[in-house]
Amino acid sequence: NAGVMQNPRHLVRRRGQEARLRCSPMKGHSHVYWYRQLPEEGLKFMVYLQKENIIDESGMPKERFSAEFPKEGPSILRIQQVVRGDSAAYFCASSPGEDQPQHFGDGTRLSIL
């Protein structure tokens, strides 16, 4: 049973470009969470999605950031017009339901030039 798969592992973008981060949850998991981790910091919650629905996006910046989890395919975290401050590791986690342990992917390291 494959774990949470994130791709790409590393992504380099220039300021102003768009970044798309993908997350395929574990088989049987319908709950997906995105977190951001700055160097030497813990993870910060961004958004919680179930299939086709955003449940909680209170940790996501209102501008330039969006997330989706379509009926088919992976969850996508999209960052438009990236800036240097977006450089971070972005982790996706999935769980089979609320209040269940979350299983994490290895993250996507985003670097903005």
Place this chain on the structure above:
Amino acid sequence: SQQGEEDPQALSIQEGENATMNCSYKTSINNLQWYRQNSGRGLVHLILIRSNEREKHSGRLRVTLDTSKKSSSLLITASRAADTASYFCVHTGANSKLTFGKGITLSVRP
């Protein structure tokens, strides 16, 4: 801030010794979880303890929870070099949102 404190921030011990890590939190919780993160990797779930539980064991791990003091501890017995990692105490609030601290850096010397 909903984050509590983790103590100590860093811990260095000899292989075979026990490691005790503590955390406190500020809000009411549904459960509390401990995760491990090796450098450059994602997080690995270690153990979950529910708010109505006081102690839980998993292999060499022992977790306690004191809801009256809003605190938890993680004990790793007979530590190994492979236990070297950052450890996070994470509590779950509304909408299963996990709140992370900065973590505790554990170094186990061979």
